[in-house]
Amino acid sequence: MTLADIANLVVAAVLLAGIYAVMSVGMTVIYGVMKIVNLAHAGFMMLGAYIALEFFERLHLDPILAALATFPIMVIVGGFVHFTLVRWLPRSDQPTLPSLLLMFGLWLVLQNLGYLIWGNTDRSIFTPRTFDVIHLGPVVIPTIRLYVFIAGLGCVLLLEALLNWTWFGRALRALVQNPYAGRIVGIDDEKIAGLTFGLGIGFAGLAGALLASLYSFNPDFGRPFLIRAFVIIVLGGLESVSGVAIGALVLALVETFTIIWLPAGYQLAISFGLLVLVLIVLPGGIASLLGRVRRLA
Amino acid sequence: MKSRSLRWQFLLPAILLAGLLVLPEVGLSPNALRLLFVSFVWIIASLAWNLLGGYAGQVSFGFAVFNGIGAYVAAMLIDNGRLHPYLAFLAAGVAAAIASVLIGLPTFRLRGPYFAIATIGVSEAIRVVATNVDFTGGASGYRITESRQFNQLEHYYCAMFVAAVAVATTYLISRHKFGLGLMAINQDEDAAADSGVNPFAYKLKAHAIAAFFTGIAGGLFARYAAYIHPNGVFGFHNSVQILLMPVIGGLGTVWGPVLGGVVVGVIEEEIVAYFPQAHLLIYGGLLIIIVLFEPGGIVGGLRRLARWIRRVLERGPGTPAADTPSEQADEVLWGTGSGPGR
Numbered sequence: 001m002t003l004a005d006i007a008n009l010v011v012a013a014v015l016l017a018g019i020y021a022v023m024s025v026g027m028t029v030i031y032g033v034m035k036i037v038n039l040a041h042a043g044f045m046m047l048g049a050y051i052a053l054e055f056f057e058r059l060h061l062d063p064i065l066a067a068l069a070t071f072p073i074m075v076i077v078g079g080f081v082h083f084t085l086v087r088w089l090p091r092s093d094q095p096t097l098p099s100l101l102l103m104f105g106l107w108l109v110l111q112n113l114g115y116l117i118w119g120n121t122d123r124s125i126f127t128p129r130t131f132d133v134i135h136l137g138p139v140v141i142p143t144i145r146l147y148v149f150i151a152g153l154g155c156v157l158l159l160e161a162l163l164n165w166t167w168f169g170r171a172l173r174a175l176v177q178n179p180y181a182g183r184i185v186g187i188d189d190e191k192i193a194g195l196t197f198g199l200g201i202g203f204a205g206l207a208g209a210l211l212a213s214l215y216s217f218n219p220d221f222g223r224p225f226l227i228r229a230f231v232i233i234v235l236g237g238l239e240s241v242s243g244v245a246i247g248a249l250v251l252a253l254v255e256t257f258t259i260i261w262l263p264a265g266y267q268l269a270i271s272f273g274l275l276v277l278v279l280i281v282l283p284g285g286i287a288s289l290l291g292r293v294r295r296l297a
Numbered sequence: 298m299k300s301r302s303l304r305w306q307f308l309l310p311a312i313l314l315a316g317l318l319v320l321p322e323v324g325l326s327p328n329a330l331r332l333l334f335v336s337f338v339w340i341i342a343s344l345a346w347n348l349l350g351g352y353a354g355q356v357s358f359g360f361a362v363f364n365g366i367g368a369y370v371a372a373m374l375i376d377n378g379r380l381h382p383y384l385a386f387l388a389a390g391v392a393a394a395i396a397s398v399l400i401g402l403p404t405f406r407l408r409g410p411y412f413a414i415a416t417i418g419v420s421e422a423i424r425v426v427a428t429n430v431d432f433t434g435g436a437s438g439y440r441i442t443e444s445r446q447f448n449q450l451e452h453y454y455c456a457m458f459v460a461a462v463a464v465a466t467t468y469l470i471s472r473h474k475f476g477l478g479l480m481a482i483n484q485d486e487d488a489a490a491d492s493g494v495n496p497f498a499y500k501l502k503a504h505a506i507a508a509f510f511t512g513i514a515g516g517l518f519a520r521y522a523a524y525i526h527p528n529g530v531f532g533f534h535n536s537v538q539i540l541l542m543p544v545i546g547g548l549g550t551v552w553g554p555v556l557g558g559v560v561v562g563v564i565e566e567e568i569v570a571y572f573p574q575a576h577l578l579i580y581g582g583l584l585i586i587i588v589l590f591e592p593g594g595i596v597g598g599l600r601r602l603a604r605w606i607r608r609v610l611e612r613g614p615g616t617p618a619a620d621t622p623s624e625q626a627d628e629v630l631w632g633t634g635s636g637p638g639r
Contacts, residue, residue, distance in 0.1 A: 094409070096410070102584070108584065110581075116575075227418055265428070266429060269422040272421045276418045276419055279418075
């Protein structure tokens with residue numbers, strides 16, 4: 001393997017990590033505030049992909065613009081789901097089994113709605129630019145992946161800014177750190193939870209819409225990505241956006257480089273295996289590993 | 298009073314069993330026999346899942362693994378008459394139980410929801426590997442050639458026997474110290490550990506018993522269908538179905554999973570045939586309704602109804618009644634998990 005090959009693989013991994021990060025931040029904020037493991041994430045990704053497809057086919061929007069337009073729609077969908085279903089769950093500072101089962105049931109319902117509305121044929125968003133590439137010395141970059149990466153990274157940075165510099169962001173982070181203290185200082189946790197759920201679902205939809213211009217999809221779309229998102233948020237320590245970025249990069253590098261030694265069919269098995277491994281060996285994520293090393297030193 | 302209810306507890310299943318034994322003699326269409334056979338197979342898996350998920354509160358999304366291993370072990374042993382089918386079923390159960398220990402050793406270090414997520418990972422990883430190796434027939438599947446003649450009645454009685462054994466096992470466990478230990482783990486794992494229950498060993502044991510039965514169910518189905526493929530028997534939809542039955546029927550009860558198995562069997566075989574486009578909608582909707590409104594499932598709902606009727610009959614309307622049984626069912630589902638740890 002030459003140096004150029006390695007450079008190509010690293011670039012591919014970084015571009016992949018961008019989209020992985022978008023798909024996982026939604027899950028992270030929902031988990032952080034509400035301690036709900038969103039099993040319906042894949043269903044919302046699928047919904048986002050199809051909404052982007054509708055924008056693309058009916059309004060002839062650019063795929064990236066279509067993805068960005070999907071975001072506010074999915075935020076509203078998320079808020080509605082929170083208002084009708086999620087807020088009736090018993091509150092807990094640990095993930096509960098009813099929440100797991102509820103989100104799982106929701107996933108099945110969404111998947112079925114997908115089949116009813118769009119049928120079960122594989123669809124894709126295809127433009128004349130889809131196969132364009134940029135040559136950067138020996139490194140070859142597919143342009144569509146680059147655009148997806150930029151759009152995704154931009155949204156994640158916007159989220160980070162929202163969390164750091166707005167009242168809503170401060171309230172959200174306060175609830176992540178200590179929900180009881182948050183309530184004592186007068187944060188309306190019900191309202192913040194609803195907004196957070198909407199935001200999380202918005203990011204799920206955005207990720208699905210962005211992935212739609214890279215891969216073909218059908219209503220069963222998203223299951224392998226759901227498990228990747230689990231790996232990433234567990235790697236990232238479950239509650240922080242920067243943790244998610246690190247987790248996404250680690251998973252993307254592992255997946256990209258293992259292809260050299262293993263057939264691509266096993267790629268999924270690797271991320272699933274990694275999930276179990278990380279859950280058991282590093283329940284606090286990479287951050288806890290760094291902390292442990294620091295304590296030893 | 299107590300002896301009367303105890304008598305009913307044995308009389309009703311005995312009547313049910315006798316009815317199911319003579320039913321084929323009275324004359325049932327092959328289609329009705331098939332429906333009953335499929336229901337028995339589902340009931341076995343449902344009762345098995347309930348041991349771990351209902352009594353011990355460890356929700357697993359990975360029972361398709363045991364279903365698949367059982368199906369393949371049985372298929373390969375039965376194929377070309379290498380082994381008597383009944384011995385093959387036993388081997389299938391044992392193989393699945395061994396697999397369950399190998400999976401449980403690492404994953405039971407995780408608690409509650411984290412265990413649930415890990416099981417999705419394990420089962421999907423195993424499915425992917427199974428579709429990519431040669432001896433499973435890959436994506437094109439595995440055909441079973443049996444040396445003896447197909448006899449639907451024999452399949453029927455065989456599945457019924459295993460289902461009856463599963464019911465009896467669940468009943469005995471629920472009355473035994475082992476079952477009480479599992480329920481204690483469900484309510485508070487730390488408190489259970491303090492009072493002398495070893496949660497890790499208990500969960501591992503429940504997992505192995507559950508896997509044994511699920512493996513046999515997989516074997517029964519494989520022999521009946523005579524054709525299996527990895528994406529079918531190891532498929533995520535199988536894990537989902539096995540999980541849904543006890544949740545719909547009533548977690549942590551003996552008869553809930555049986556009812557759930559019948560309901561799902563009938564939905565799967567009859568309703569899906571007429572509304573194939575709505576089958577996930579039915580399951581998902583049922584799951585949402587049960588989580589939000591009746592955590593005790595069908596059995597919980599029936600108990601609530603019975604309590605209401607008794608109250609109206611005995612004390613007249615408006616008097617609050619003591620309600621313990623359904624509260625217990627609530628506890629089973631709503632018991633909270635804790636963070637990842639060991």
